[in-house]
Amino acid sequence: MPAEDSFFLADYIENKKGSSALDIGTGSGIIAKTLSKNFSLVVATDISISALRQAHETIDNCICCNAADALYSSFDLIVCNLPYLPSDELLDPTVDGLHDGVDIPSMIIKSASNLIKKNGKLVFLTSSLANYDILIQLCKSLGFDANVAAKKKLFYEELIIVECTKN
């Protein structure tokens, strides 16, 4: 089910425009559905086939794979609401990010990084609960300009949206 983080990210990307967009970890499909208003091609991936069954009710191009590993084309925009909670084990892939809340996100960012067109963007959601500076540094090392673009305080954490532009 979409939660506060989903709606925050959906609002943030609502006015982005282009020809092709990818939503990694689409879950219910809320982000992909928002992207489909302004992008002619939207692809959604998720590691969970049951999540994709729900997303496929509204999104045509759903692919069950790890991150973006099954894809070879390039996109104007890639969006991901990352699983960001620090955890010792990967018990719940919807939230568990492993060490510092960045191991799974780092793997997903690396998988996405070669599929973004020049001047294209990677936008992801993380949290103050994760060591998200590591993710910003990773994006910079992969050839992106990367900055915190929006924050939202909740009771127990701050949601963080990072926007990266491919040089």
Ligand SMILES: C[S@@+](CC[C@H](N)C(=O)[O-])C[C@H]1O[C@@H](n2cnc3c(N)ncnc32)[C@H](O)[C@@H]1O
């Ligand atoms: C925090 S939820 C976000 C769901 C939805 N995008 C939203 O904003 O409401 C994270 C999603 O990423 C998926 N996921 C976790 N690890 C993944 C991976 N390695 N590759 C693809 N999807 C993954 C989970 O199954 C889950 O649907």
